[in-house]
Amino acid sequence: MNRAKAVPLRRRLHALKRTIGLALSLILLSLAVPDSSRLEAQYALVELGGVHGVDATDGVIWILALGSDARPGEPVLASRSDAIQLVGIDAATRSAVTIGVPRDSYVDIPGYGSDKINAAMTYGGPAATADAIAALTGITPDYVFVTSFPGLIHMVGKINGIRARVTYEMADQGVTFAPGMHKFTGGEALKFARIRHGLPRGDFDRSFDQGQLLKGGLATVLGKLGRPGFFERAISHFARYTDTNLNPVELYRLGRTVLEVNPARVRVCVLDGDVGFVGAASVVFLDSDAVGALSEDVRHDARVEGGC
Amino acid sequence: MPGHRRTRLPALLGLVLFACAACTSDADSAADEDPATSTQPPSAVAKTTTSTPVVTLRRADAPVRIRVDQVRGRLPDVKQALLAKAIAAPVSAWFDNAFLDVAYPATDFTAAFASWTPGSRDQSHRDRDVTTNQALGPRLAAVVADSRQVSLSIFGSRGQSGGATARVRLELTGQRLSGPPRIHLKVWGDLYLTPGDDGWRIFGYDLHRSVLDR
Numbered sequence: 001m002n003r004a005k006a007v008p009l010r011r012r013l014h015a016l017k018r019t020i021g022l023a024l025s026l027i028l029l030s031l032a033v034p035d036s037s038r039l040e041a042q043y044a045l046v047e048l049g050g051v052h053g054v055d056a057t058d059g060v061i062w063i064l065a066l067g068s069d070a071r072p073g074e075p076v077l078a079s080r081s082d083a084i085q086l087v088g089i090d091a092a093t094r095s096a097v098t099i100g101v102p103r104d105s106y107v108d109i110p111g112y113g114s115d116k117i118n119a120a121m122t123y124g125g126p127a128a129t130a131d132a133i134a135a136l137t138g139i140t141p142d143y144v145f146v147t148s149f150p151g152l153i154h155m156v157g158k159i160n161g162i163r164a165r166v167t168y169e170m171a172d173q174g175v176t177f178a179p180g181m182h183k184f185t186g187g188e189a190l191k192f193a194r195i196r197h198g199l200p201r202g203d204f205d206r207s208f209d210q211g212q213l214l215k216g217g218l219a220t221v222l223g224k225l226g227r228p229g230f231f232e233r234a235i236s237h238f239a240r241y242t243d244t245n246l247n248p249v250e251l252y253r254l255g256r257t258v259l260e261v262n263p264a265r266v267r268v269c270v271l272d273g274d275v276g277f278v279g280a281a282s283v284v285f286l287d288s289d290a291v292g293a294l295s296e297d298v299r300h301d302a303r304v305e306g307g308c
Numbered sequence: 309m310p311g312h313r314r315t316r317l318p319a320l321l322g323l324v325l326f327a328c329a330a331c332t333s334d335a336d337s338a339a340d341e342d343p344a345t346s347t348q349p350p351s352a353v354a355k356t357t358t359s360t361p362v363v364t365l366r367r368a369d370a371p372v373r374i375r376v377d378q379v380r381g382r383l384p385d386v387k388q389a390l391l392a393k394a395i396a397a398p399v400s401a402w403f404d405n406a407f408l409d410v411a412y413p414a415t416d417f418t419a420a421f422a423s424w425t426p427g428s429r430d431q432s433h434r435d436r437d438v439t440t441n442q443a444l445g446p447r448l449a450a451v452v453a454d455s456r457q458v459s460l461s462i463f464g465s466r467g468q469s470g471g472a473t474a475r476v477r478l479e480l481t482g483q484r485l486s487g488p489p490r491i492h493l494k495v496w497g498d499l500y501l502t503p504g505d506d507g508w509r510i511f512g513y514d515l516h517r518s519v520l521d522r
Contacts, residue, residue, distance in 0.1 A: 048519075051435035054500065054512030057427030228475055229378030229461035236380035239465045248381075249502045252463055252471030256500050256512050 054253075054260050056091035060302050061257065063087045064130050064141035065214065066121065067193065068148050076148045077125050077243055080118040083193055083210045086133055086141065088302035091260040095303045098214050099137070099294065100207030100270040106283040107136050116283055121146075126243070136286070137295040143246055143254065151241035152193070153186035156217075158237040159224065161185050164192065164216025168205060172197050181216075189213060203284065204270050211268035219263040231255065269294060269308035361413070361449035365483040365490075369408060369453035372400050376460045377475070383464035395472045395501055395508050396458045398423030402499070402510065403456055403478055406440040413485060414445040425504075425511040438517040441480075444493065448482045451493075455479040471502040476515075492520040 067083030070076045084101040103118040109132045112123040117136075120129040126144045134140040147155065156162050163183045170177040172195045175188060184192055193213050199205035224230050235255045239248070246254060271294070273286035297306050374396045376388055383391065406420035417440040421429040436442045441451070459475040480493040500512035 048517070049438050050497070050514075050516040051438045052497075052512075052514035053428070053431040053435065055425045055427035056431065228459065229380070229473075231473055232378055232380040232461040232463040235463055235470070236465070239381065239470075248463070248465040248468045248470030249504075251465070253502055253511060256471070260512075 052260070054091055054256050056257070056260075058142075058257075059090070059092075060300060061089045061091075061143070061254070062139055062141045063089065063254075063258075064126070064133055064144045066126060066129060066144065066146045067152065067210075068121065068146055069118075070148050076151075077146055078122055081121045081129055081146075082118065083207075084117060084129065084133075085207075085210055085214060086137065086139065087214065088139075088298055089258055089261055090302040091257045093265070093301060093303065094260055094262040095265040095267075095301065096218075096258075096261045097267045097269060097298045097302045097304055097308075098211035099298070099308075100204075100211050100268070101133070101136070102203040102207050102271065102273070102284045102286075104203055104275075104282065104284045105136075105271065105273065105286050106276075106278055107132050107286070110135050116281070126245075137291060139295055139299060143244065143250075146243045147241055149190055152190050155186070155237055155241045156184065156189045157186035159221065159234055162189060162213070162217045162220040164189075164209075164213045166192070167208065167212070168199050170195050170198060184213075202275075204272070207270045208268060211270070215263055215266045215268055218258065218261060218266065222259060222263065225259065231259070265303075267304045267308065269304060361483075361485055363450040363483060365450045365452050365481065367452055370455050370479075372396065372403070372456040372458060374458045374460070376462065378461040379464070380462070381464040381470065382467050383462065383469055384467055391462065391469065392460055394503075395460055395462065395474065398501065398508050398510050399458050399474045399476060399499055400456075403453070403476075407478060407480060407493075407495070408451060408453055410441065410445065410451075412445060412448040412450055412482075414441070414448075417442045417445065423510055425502075425509045428511050428513075432513060435513075435515075438495070438515050439513065441493065444482060444491065444519070447485055448491070449485050451480045451482045453478065454481055454492075469503050471500065472508070474499040474501060488521060494518050494520070 065083070065085045065087055066081040068076045068079045069082035070079035080103075082103060084103060086099040086101065087096060088099070089096045101117055103116065105117045106114060107117045108114050109117070109120045109123060109128055111131070112120070112128060117129065117132050120132045124131070126146050130141045130144050161183050163181055166177045166179050166182050169179060170192070173191045175191050177192065193210050194206070196202045196206040221234055235252060238255070239251060244251065271286050272290050273284045276283060276285050293306060294304070294308050298304055374392050376392050379388070401423040402420065405422055406417060410417070417436060420436070420440040421432055424432060432439045441448075455477060457477040460472050461475070462472045463470040475498055477496045478494070482491040482493060483489060484491055495515060495517045497513065497515035499510050501508045501510050
């Protein structure tokens with residue numbers, strides 16, 4: 001009954017809408033047809049432009065990002081590094097490259113002999129890892145950041161999660177991630193960065209996922225940058241949950257420089273090699289020719305021309 | 309019905325676009341007119357560019373409004389108002405050097421970046437159509453600020469100022485040398501600043517610009 005009554009009402013409303021639409025059209029048309037008696041033109045948007053940039057005189061900046069696997073009570077800066085990512089940024093071209101170093105890579109650690117690169121931080125802190133990276137790639141990191149498991153969880157949580165691409169199906173540590181883009185909580189981001197069981201190339205793929213997390217984190221932060229004060233909030237949390245050799249001014253400028261990078265111009269690479277043994281220890285023997293070629297390729301512009 | 313919406317919307321949009329196009333055609337052509345390629349007689353061009361224009365736009369510039377939006381981390385023990393004033397000083401200087409304190413008609417805006425870091429000047433100079441009034445300068449007799457707003461978000465750590473974002477909004481009215489008498493310019497966006505030995509300096513930007521003619 002009610003429905004039967006509602007039909008004419010809808011028709012009347014529809015007719016009213018049509019009338020209003022027609023009236024609106026006529027009004028717009030009256031504005032559209034130039035009136036010879038009207039001397040004053042309407043306002044018109046004739047130009048619109050946007051630009052952005054930062055002081056990029058430093059050239060390519062190299063950042064060594066380390067994830068310490070310190071357990072509660074252990075010193076973050078003197079524990080093994082679970083994640084090792086060398087990140088090159090060129091603000092002038094808005095390009096970046098992340099070079100993942102598998103944690104089991106058997107390398108020379110200057111002053112300490114040869115060992116897995118993740119042991120370098122236990123020998124001489126972040127500086128020893130930076131030295132090992134420099135000896136390996138010929139690229140000396142300008143800045144070193146170290147965060148811990150809780151640090152990563154807090155940082156990601158404080159910006160309400162980050163989005164990153166999952167390459168391979170993952171089912172480990174109580175989580176399952178299907179291939180594709182995911183929004184990770186802090187805890188999920190940590191697991192995504194740590195899972196290697198079930199990945200086709202184990203530690204190599206895990207290192208690749210860590211690079212994807214950095215790339216996704218950049219895109220996530222950029223997407224929120226329009227909110228007033230977001231950058232200051234994010235950099236404040238970053239300062240709180242990382243150890244770095246930067247002063248606050250350097251950190252602020254570096255943060256703004258990183259955010260000049262276009263995520264579409266971020267290339268995620270992993271140093272390649274083969275799994276082998278030193279004694280009973282399973283290690284990765286890096287392909288020194290490939291490492292040298294990639295390092296030379298990206299050294300001056302953080303852009304990968306020859307593949308990785 | 310959805311079908312009606314689909315068919316009506318493009319028609320309305322078409323009308324709106326037609327309306328905008330018709331209304332703005334005169335203004336567009338006037339605004340884009342370059343004295344060098346003007347259709348005016350050469351004598352008329354010479355007259356407007358060589359004689360001193362009569363300035364009729366004489367009201368006072370709107371004051372600079374500074375506001376602190378957010379403070380993150382531990383800042384030095386100074387009064388926030390003083391810190392805000394120090395951070396806003398190079399922003400205000402940029403407003404002046406790039407837009408307001410310029411002898412119009414003007415083609416030289418090289419002083420615009422006095423309050424920027426040396427490394428940022430080249431890039432901002434390349435973007436001078438937005439970071440200065442270069443694009444309109446030669447066609448204006450005078451400008452006046454209708455609005456100058458600076459909202460600050462400040463970062464500090466360990467009792468030291470690390471940097472700040474100044475969200476800016478500058479609105480100007482310009483008096484044109486020829487064509488429609490008034491033109492309205494709006495520049496808005498973010499400036500990034502850090503402190504140094506000689507005070508705060510702008511080292512980066514994300515700026516937008518629009519021009520309204522009438």
